[in-house]
Amino acid sequence: RLYAVRTVAGRELDVALIIEQRVRDENIPIYSIIVPSQIRGYVIVETPAAFHAANAIQGIRYAKGVVPGVLRYDDVERLLKPEAVVETLKPG
Amino acid sequence: FKACRKCKSLxxxxxxxxxxxxxxxxxxxxxxxxxxxxxxxxLIAKRLEINRPGRYAIKVR
Ligand SMILES: [Zn+2]
Structure with a gap:
């Protein structure tokens, strides 16, 4: 499942790298992290459940919370294509 | 970071x-x-056919 995490704009990559470190240190089941260039202030986390994402961002100053609802794989995959058009992500 | 144009690794x-x-x-x-x-x-890595862990750039010019 894919969940969006809100971050301070401009700190998306910092948040992703801290999450990456924690996932390795604490064995959290997060499989990938996406920092989309088209959407500021969000990173996307691939994990079986939202609470793992909430766990991973706990105490990170630049992370502001997990957005309720899952994102569609097709929508997120579009963000990963270099020629992607800008679109809004709709949770649910 | 910089990015590799060939494999897109950071x-x-x-x-x-x-x-x-x-x-x-x-x-x-x-x-x-x-x-x-x-x-x-x-599933994202599978869809993009990435089979090794790493940090990748989405778009490299
Ligand atoms: Zn390379």
């Missing part, structure tokens, strides 16, 4: 050669990041 700023594929074709102009931690479990 490489350290000071690197002149990609530690993953060995290419020296490295760009400072890149956008977006995909961090693959567990390629076996990641």
């Amino acid at each position: 490489v350290p700023r000071e690197a002149t050669r990609c530690p993953v594929c060995g290419s020296t074709d490295i760009s400072e102009d890149w956008e977006g990041t995909l961090v693959v931690i567990n390629p076996e479990m990641s």
